[in-house]
Amino acid sequence: MGLNYYQIKKNVLQARKLVIKGTNAAGSGHPGGSFSMAEILGCLFYKHLKFDPNNPQWDDRDRLVLSKGHAAPGLFSNMAVAGYFPESELETLRKLGSKLQGHPDLKCPGVEFCGGSLGTGLSYSIGIALAGKLDSKDYHVYTIIGDGESNEGQVWEAAMTASKYKVDNLTVFLDRNFIQQDSYTERVMPLDEKLGEGDNLSEMWKDASRWKTGDKWRSFGWNVIEVDGHRVEQVDAAVKKANATKGVPTIVISRTIKGKSVEHMEDNPQWHGKAPDPDVVPIINQELDSQFMIAPSIIAGDMTNLENEVKRCAAGRADYIHLDVMDGQFVPNKTFDHAKIKELKPLTVIPFDTHLMINDPVKHVQNYVDAGSDVVTVHAEVTDESSFGEIHDLLKQNQVGVGLAINPDTEFPKWAYKFISLLDQIIVMSVVPGKSGQKYIEATHEKMARLNPILHEHNFSGYVEADGGVNLENIGSIFADGARAFVGGGAIIGQQDVRTAIKDFRYEALKSRRKQLLGKANQLGGSELVNKWIGLHVVGEKQDQIRRIAQEAGFV
Ligand code: DX5
Numbered sequence: 001m002g003l004n005y006y007q008i009k010k011n012v013l014q015a016r017k018l019v020i021k022g023t024n025a026a027g028s029g030h031p032g033g034s035f036s037m038a039e040i041l042g043c044l045f046y047k048h049l050k051f052d053p054n055n056p057q058w059d060d061r062d063r064l065v066l067s068k069g070h071a072a073p074g075l076f077s078n079m080a081v082a083g084y085f086p087e088s089e090l091e092t093l094r095k096l097g098s099k100l101q102g103h104p105d106l107k108c109p110g111v112e113f114c115g116g117s118l119g120t121g122l123s124y125s126i127g128i129a130l131a132g133k134l135d136s137k138d139y140h141v142y143t144i145i146g147d148g149e150s151n152e153g154q155v156w157e158a159a160m161t162a163s164k165y166k167v168d169n170l171t172v173f174l175d176r177n178f179i180q181q182d183s184y185t186e187r188v189m190p191l192d193e194k195l196g197e198g199d200n201l202s203e204m205w206k207d208a209s210r211w212k213t214g215d216k217w218r219s220f221g222w223n224v225i226e227v228d229g230h231r232v233e234q235v236d237a238a239v240k241k242a243n244a245t246k247g248v249p250t251i252v253i254s255r256t257i258k259g260k261s262v263e264h265m266e267d268n269p270q271w272h273g274k275a276p277d278p279d280v281v282p283i284i285n286q287e288l289d290s291q292f293m294i295a296p297s298i299i300a301g302d303m304t305n306l307e308n309e310v311k312r313c314a315a316g317r318a319d320y321i322h323l324d325v326m327d328g329q330f331v332p333n334k335t336f337d338h339a340k341i342k343e344l345k346p347l348t349v350i351p352f353d354t355h356l357m358i359n360d361p362v363k364h365v366q367n368y369v370d371a372g373s374d375v376v377t378v379h380a381e382v383t384d385e386s387s388f389g390e391i392h393d394l395l396k397q398n399q400v401g402v403g404l405a406i407n408p409d410t411e412f413p414k415w416a417y418k419f420i421s422l423l424d425q426i427i428v429m430s431v432v433p434g435k436s437g438q439k440y441i442e443a444t445h446e447k448m449a450r451l452n453p454i455l456h457e458h459n460f461s462g463y464v465e466a467d468g469g470v471n472l473e474n475i476g477s478i479f480a481d482g483a484r485a486f487v488g489g490g491a492i493i494g495q496q497d498v499r500t501a502i503k504d505f506r507y508e509a510l511k512s513r514r515k516q517l518l519g520k521a522n523q524l525g526g527s528e529l530v531n532k533w534i535g536l537h538v539v540g541e542k543q544d545q546i547r548r549i550a551q552e553a554g555f556v
């Protein structure tokens with residue numbers, strides 16, 4: 001489909017919600033493994049896979065084989081979002097007569113493989129990949145296998161075979177979430193190093209130095225790419241690299257988190273195969289709707305060495321990199337332009353969030369597309385309905401996200417209402433644009449309160465980005481206002497340790513989100529539901545932290 005980064009994320013979110021809907025309606029199913037592969041499937045369905053939902057058997061389609069078939073709700077949800085059947089059909093999941101069974105079945109048009117008997121999908125994929133070569137077809141086969149599934153000997157026989165026959169029209173994703181049906185993979189059948197007594201299994205995935213799975217596949221003659229499987233941009237880059245690799249099959253070892261995006265499901269083996277209760281579904285949906293991103297602004301660093309600032313952002317695990325372009329006219333200062341962005345782009349795959357503080361953006365926006373921006377935000381003060389329409393069309397055609405920014409004393413303009421549902425991002429400036437290191441303007445809180453109903457009414461589904469003076473003290477309240485992307489200049493790039501600064505930003509936003517979710521539980525079911533919600537969080541320190549927030553808020 002060729003969608004941009006934001007649209008892919010939106011579809012991934014929608015698919016996750018459908019997984020919750022389906023498994024809840026069924027009273028059973030597998031949310032954990034559906035969520036760990038969510039971004040992998042999203043990136044394939046909405047960017048790379050060639051398919052036609054109206055003609056599922058199209059000869060030249062790419063083949064997607066879900067070998068870890070128990071994650072069927074994840075596959076079906078994406079098929080619904082991609083247009084194979086109505087989203088409401090997820091409500092029939094696992095019901096008698098439905099084409100959406102607990103494991104993928106060929107009676108659902110578009111499903112390529114009856115997954116479920118673990119270990120067999122890779123062999124099948126090699127077969128159809130070789131058939132494609134014999135038939136001189138240029139379709140590609142993408143296969144998702146699980147790490148629990150890798151206990152099966154057949155996986156390794158297939159690994160040898162693919163290598164021997166140079167099956168390079170096959171890309172395998174290993175959904176490496178470290179958890180299988182009963183327990184942690186490293187306890188049942190270690191793929192990495194054997195763990196010692198004192199090892200914390202739920203933390204294991206965080207220590208990259210111990211991942212040896214890639215070496216196993218390399219020794220079988222495969223091209224191995226290792227990524228964070230929840231980063232759309234990394235999965236995207238891996239697919240491109242895999243497709244460009246000839247003569248050997250590729251495996252993308254994707255480090256993932258089982259249950260990703262719903263805190264109480266994350267890293268918790270219980271959620272391998274269990275459905276959420278109906279009373280917590282609205283809270284889960286709100287949680288899914290409240291994902292957030294941190295975007296360091298590099299102008300707060302060393303302007304003479306922006307390359308290094310980008311590297312610091314990448315090492316600090318930024319979600320995206322905020323690039324403040326100033327022209328000396330729209331704002332008094334000058335920073336850099338598209339030429340610099342083009343130079344910086346190859347340094348990382350992290351999305352580039354270009355904020356154009358320039359006059360006449362419609363004249364320049366093509367340059368910023370060509371420079372490699374992933375989203376371009378222009379100011380409402382220097383656009384109108386017609387020029388913004390032009391900008392919107394140009395960005396969308398080029399798979400670039402579309403953003404509109406407003407200055408502290410600009411209200412969201414009426415002419416832009418008709419674009420709201422099409423926007424990927426709205427920047428609400430909380431300082432007068434022009435430089436970093438200024439103080440957050442408190443009136444922005446009220447402005448957000450005025451803006452929210454307008455956005456809601458016009459079906460906004462993008463991110464509100466808070467820009468200017470965001471820090472650890474105020475990020476929680478800005479999150480509560482509805483912002484979901486946070487620019488940090490002085491408070492992130494201005495710090496010695498960018499990684500810790502980003503981590504701390506995330507934790508403060510997380511606390512604010514936890515409080516909102518507890519509020520939702522309280523509103524829906526009083527202290528009983530609050531206690532139930534708290535009780536679901538059993539991994540690590542979460543439960544104590546969340547209980548403390550609930551106590552402070554007087555919910556328990
Ligand atoms: C202001 C810029 C901001 C700014 C952020 O003109 O758009 O991105 O650099 O820096 P801090 O977080 O220091 O205000």
Ligand code: ZN
Nearest residue numbers: 322324355467
């Ligand atoms: Zn900015």
